[in-house]
Amino acid sequence: MTAVSKPQAQSPSPWARLRSSARNHRSITILAGWLIIAVGLPLIVLIPPLSTFQPQSLWIDGFSNAGVFILLAMGLNVVVGLAGLLDLGYAAFFAIGSYVYAFGASPFTATQIPFWPMLLVGALIAATLGLLLGAPTLRLRGDYLAIVTLGFGEIVPAVFLNASSFTKGTNGIGGIYKPTLFGFNFTLENPVPYYITMVAILAVTMVLLYRLQGSRLGRAWMAIREDELAAASSGINTITTKLLAFALGASTAGLAGVFATSKLTFVGPGQFGFQVSFTVLAMVVLGGMGNIWGVATGAFVIYTIQAVLLKELNQFFQAIHAPILQNIDFVQYQYLLYGIALVAMMLLRPEGLFPSSRRREELHVDSEDISDIPPPTEALGQ
Numbered sequence: 001m002t003a004v005s006k007p008q009a010q011s012p013s014p015w016a017r018l019r020s021s022a023r024n025h026r027s028i029t030i031l032a033g034w035l036i037i038a039v040g041l042p043l044i045v046l047i048p049p050l051s052t053f054q055p056q057s058l059w060i061d062g063f064s065n066a067g068v069f070i071l072l073a074m075g076l077n078v079v080v081g082l083a084g085l086l087d088l089g090y091a092a093f094f095a096i097g098s099y100v101y102a103f104g105a106s107p108f109t110a111t112q113i114p115f116w117p118m119l120l121v122g123a124l125i126a127a128t129l130g131l132l133l134g135a136p137t138l139r140l141r142g143d144y145l146a147i148v149t150l151g152f153g154e155i156v157p158a159v160f161l162n163a164s165s166f167t168k169g170t171n172g173i174g175g176i177y178k179p180t181l182f183g184f185n186f187t188l189e190n191p192v193p194y195y196i197t198m199v200a201i202l203a204v205t206m207v208l209l210y211r212l213q214g215s216r217l218g219r220a221w222m223a224i225r226e227d228e229l230a231a232a233s234s235g236i237n238t239i240t241t242k243l244l245a246f247a248l249g250a251s252t253a254g255l256a257g258v259f260a261t262s263k264l265t266f267v268g269p270g271q272f273g274f275q276v277s278f279t280v281l282a283m284v285v286l287g288g289m290g291n292i293w294g295v296a297t298g299a300f301v302i303y304t305i306q307a308v309l310l311k312e313l314n315q316f317f318q319a320i321h322a323p324i325l326q327n328i329d330f331v332q333y334q335y336l337l338y339g340i341a342l343v344a345m346m347l348l349r350p351e352g353l354f355p356s357s358r359r360r361e362e363l364h365v366d367s368e369d370i371s372d373i374p375p376p377t378e379a380l381g382q
Contacts, residue, residue, distance in 0.1 A: 026214075070303075072253055090149075099160060124251070286301075310334060
């Protein structure tokens with residue numbers, strides 16, 4: 001008898017092995033990805049046409065500012081993208097983190113607490129107030145929750161505006177101390193230390209968020225997002241789970257506020273209007289709710305368009321003396337462009353530019369599966 005040879009299993013391709021290794025070592029993959037980004041971005045801007053827009057130092061400074069909005073978008077993604085809780089007052093936590101650092105490191109209060117512990121203090125205080133916001137909204141859903149969070153977002157800047165004896169009102173608090181590290185002082189003339197600091201904060205934050213997303217808490221958030229009643233029936237404590245979503249999202253905004261204030265060295269109530277919450281929400285929706293990398297990419301792209309591309313369009317059309325276009329200030333129409341982009345995304349790609357696999361499956365139903373469903377008459381045996 002001749003032995004029958006068994007077919008050999010096909011070995012996985014190198015790309016498949018690389019993807020499997022990245023999934024198994026996600027934290028290392030994230031840190032390596034941010035290292036590549038940190039090195040690559042300052043080099044990419046040296047290539048035309050990016051090098052013609054502005055000097056490399058201004059690009060690096062802009063990347064640090066973009067990191068603030070990436071932090072805000074990742075924090076809001078926890079509340080909106082993972083837990084499914086619509087928050088329209090997210091800028092309030094950004095304001096809280098900013099004023100916490102202003103109170104802890106400025107001549108106004110005659111205190112000079114170092115920047116590094118203030119990062120944690122700002123995050124903790126913002127998280128505490130996130131719990132206070134979440135507590136009275138536990139029974140609210142959808143539009144009602146959005147209205148309450150919108151009210152909170154308007155109350156906080158109003159409090160900082162009117163408590164002039166504590167916050168200097170409309171004048172704001174200036175002269176805030178810059179970060180220092182082992183005797184080295186951060187300065188705006190050298191944006192590299194701010195850039196490295198922001199990349200490190202983003203890398204650590206993203207690792208923690210990915211860990212949370214894959215944990216029991218992250219799965220509970222997604223269960224509440226899909227069906228809160230079913231999640232509660234499955235034994236999930238919806239009260240504490242939603243409170244933790246508010247707290248963790250607020251803590252990330254507190255981090256962003258501390259960093260932004262230390263870099264700007266000034267804080268005022270006019271910096272935290274509704275347009276900040278709207279911009280961050282647009283970043284989350286356009287980037288892809290539920291996907292942390294997608295949200296971060298969406299925030300970076302939108303900020304770059306807002307801070308660089310729109311200004312360059314003004315200069316470009318003025319330089320070539322384009323009819324009508326040279327008289328348009330595109331920066332003034334940024335929210336109009338946001339609105340057009342959101343409408344187009346909802347019609348063409350409602351899951352966002354870089355959606356999570358789960359959300360892509362939810363929003364795109366295979367037409368073949370729909371055709372397999374029998375008509376109502378056949379289902380009833382008629």
